[in-house]
Structure formats: structure tokens, C-alpha cells
Amino acid sequence: MQPLTNKAKPVDRSPMTFVESLYLWNIAKGMMITLKHFFKKKPTFQYPEQKRPFSKVFRGLHILNRDEEGRERCTACGLCAVACPAEAITMEAAERLPGEEHLYREEKYAAKYEINMLRCIFCGLCEEACPKDAVYLSETFAPANYNRKGFIYGKPDLLIPHPVNEPEAYQQALGNRAKATQN
């Protein structure tokens, strides 16, 4: 058959000479390539001491937001759950009792709110659907776990720290991105 390109080279099967069989030149050639990489910029990040900068639109673990007074914003309207293409979000609503006004912003709130991180595809549609600014995708990702049950995130895992009672943790949870947009 006629070769289609001129790139085909016949394999040289002639026996090696003595100098060639010492492989000295070839070893030096290989070492040169290795040496060259010593002086190149290293792409490795020493996680967890070093962290890779995230892109501005990175979508990580969800947080349930609170308002300035620390009341939960979520009213369990179910729009995040209906928007979720992976059907990862489930919730149960309850009515706010008199005396619970400092806990919940509206008369209806999510008594249970769960995100199954095994199902979640981090598309951010819940964040977009939320009419109450309650659910946000943060700059962290779900940590590894030994068990599947560790990926069912309930309200205690998702809620942002209280801005009045724990201001430091709250500021930390806000992340750099939120601070940049606030200023």
C-alpha cells in the first residue's frame, strides 16, 4: 500500500554498536529533560496549607443565609427543590410560633432542610431560584467522608453562623467573594 503521508519511517532494526549499547547519551538526554523541570514553575498546590484560587463563579457547598439580625431567611417555599435538576433538596415547613420571631424571618420557615450532596451537581439553580436570598453556593467544597450518610447535609450543617452571636465565624463564612462585592 502506498503511504498517505511522508511521515512514516522504517524502524531501524540494525544491531546496536558498543557505544550505543552503553546508553550514555540517551541517559544524559533523559536527565536533561528532568533537570529542565527543576527550574520550571511548579503547578502543584500544597493543599491544605496552600489553596488554589477559585474562579469568581465557583459554586461550592451550599449555605443557608441569615439576615442582619440572625433570623433564618428560608421560608421553605420549595422553589429550590423544584428547580433542582438532581432532586437533591428536600424540606419540611412549619409555622412560626409566637416568641420565635427572633429565629425566623417569616411566619413560615423550614423546620427541616436537607441537601443530599451525593445527588447535588452544584449547578447553582437553587441559588437562582431562591426568592428570599436564602440559599447560596459558597467557595468551599464538600469535604470527603468515609460514609455515604455523611453527605446528607441538614440544617445545622448548612446554616451560616449567627452574625450577632458569632460575628467572626460569620465573617469567615461570608468568604472573600462576598466581601469584595459588598465594598
Next chain:
Amino acid sequence: MAEEKKLFKVTIDNITLDVEPGTTILNAARQIGGEVVPPAMCYYSKLEGSGGKCRTCLVEVAQGSTADPRPMPKLVASCRTTVMDGMVVKNITSERVVDARNGVVEFLLLNHPLDCPVCDQAGECHLQDLSYEHGKEGTRYEFKRRTFPKHDLGKYIQLHMTRCILCYRCVFTADQLTNKRVHGILDRGDHAEIATYIEKSLDNDFIGNVIDVCPVGALTDKTFRFKNRVWFLKPVDAHCNCSKCSGKVTLWYRGDEVFRVTARKDQYGEVEDWICNECRFEKKKTSDWIIEGPREISRHSVISQGHYVGMEKPKEPLSEVLNGRQPKLLMDIHSISEVNKPGKQLSMIDGPAHSTDFQSETK
């Protein structure tokens, strides 16, 4: 020999049809169906005397009749205007109508709180649909919205007066279905409100129908309050032998739980048969009902999301391949999840769930 009835020829949006004298424009349009039908917030074909309040059904009459072909100077409420022979009506083909309807929606929304995330009617609310089609993005209203002292209407019906658009449907329902009406519209103007005057609970056998009749979330089912969102529920037609009513209802299922019972509603949101309070509020078990089949929901409705009608579930091939062994589940979600626990029946709680209900169950 019966005299042959003279039919009136009426043209609505360039569609001509013959209707009986005395038919309103709205009903004539409903005989055509489709987009020609003007929306109605207060008119209810099963309630005598309803209509003429909300002005959403305004249409333009381009030609009054064959005898008097002059156009009517103002837009008319199609639910209250009867057709004349040779009448030419413009609904969606008229720019004036569309513009006026946008204005009406803005007026209706002046005092209507936008608390759809909290409201139980969301997803089947007529005002929500209407404002989605006609509404503007923002409001131009700068003043405080009206508020009312709360009235308790008993253990079945929850009243949210701020959401009311004063369509009077519930008043007509109580007048025409019950022998004594105990609620009505008090005061006038901005202060007009639905109430019982002296705190009284609505407990007539058929008073539950005001929930179905209400176009907004002003009157909602207290036994369903905050339990679930309508678009997560699966509507199923069912009937029972009821001594008081026809017993034809729609059950709203989540899993195996009946979260609420409503009357069957047609394409205009009007009930097909009135149902009694016992059927609506007391029978929340599958065993109380004879299931007929899934209810058809318009595919434009959010309720139809995730309801796969006519879906064929693929056969699970694993057990065949594994010589009859079942695949081993690595995790049963109910063993971890706090939501929708199998043993717990949220639908069996009388009113809305409270934090106390969840505390007792975790113990």
C-alpha cells in the same frame, strides 16, 4: 311545536359563532375556548350573581349589534355583558384591552402582598398566573399596603385578609350553598374586609368550598397549611359514598400520604362538584377513597412538573442478571434523612406543623 330559538351571531377575535340570547360575552368566548377566553378573577359560572367586580375580563365591543353597529365607547366587563346579534368583540386582538388588563392587574396587585413563597395558593393562584401574563416587573405604588387585624375563622379555614382582592366569590358561595351565611364583607373602600364581625368560626357543612372558590390565597385550607407545596403533590381523582355531597374529589398525594382534598377543578379553575367539609377535611386516608386515576393537569401548570404521565418505568434488570438476588443497597436514605420519615405523618397533624411537633418526634 316549539318555536325555533333565534340564535345570536357573535364574532369574538374574528371567530364567529352562534349563541343563545342571554349568553354573556365571556361564556360565548368560553364556548370557543383557547386564548380567546378573557381571564376572570371574580366571575364564577357556578355562582349566581358573581362577576363584575375585578374588571380583568374587560373586552372591546367594536360593533354593538347588527341593528346598531356603533362601537361601545368604553371597554365592557365581558362577564356581565350579554351578547347582541351581530356583535363584534375584540379581546386579545385589541391593544386597548391588553393595555387595560395590564392596568387592572397593577391595581389588583397594589395591596396584594408578594408573599408567594409563604402562600399556600402559590402554584394554583389565578392572580399569580394573571400577573405572570400581564403584570409589570415592579410596582409604582409608594404607600403602605393595607393591613388588617387577624380574624380566626375556625379550625378549617385560614383567612389572610391582606391577600384578598374582594371578588365576593366566597360570599356568594356561602349564600348559595349554606342556609346561613356568617361571614361577609365589612366596611368599605380601603377598609373593606372579609370577616364574621363577631369572632365566629365558619362551620357549615359546605363552607369549605370557599377555599376552592378563592382565586388568591386569602382563604386557604388550615389542615394543609404549610404542609407542602402544591407542585410536589400528585393530584389523583377519587370518589367516595358521601351522604351529603357527590363525593367526587381530587386527592393530593405526596408518597402515600393524602395531604389535602379538594374539589375537581376544570380548566377555568372552577369546581365541577361542590364537596362537603367531611370529605375535604376529615378523610385524609387512602382507605377512605376509591381511586379513579391521576388527574389531568395542564402541562403549562407548575403542578405538572415531575409528573410523568404515561411513563413506562424500565424493568430493573439486576435481579435477573444476578440469578434472583436483589442488589444490595448501600444506603437507605430514610435511615439518615430527617425529611419525609416513613413513620411520621405530617398530613395527620390538624393544623400547620410547629417547632413543637418536630421536637416531640425527635425524642
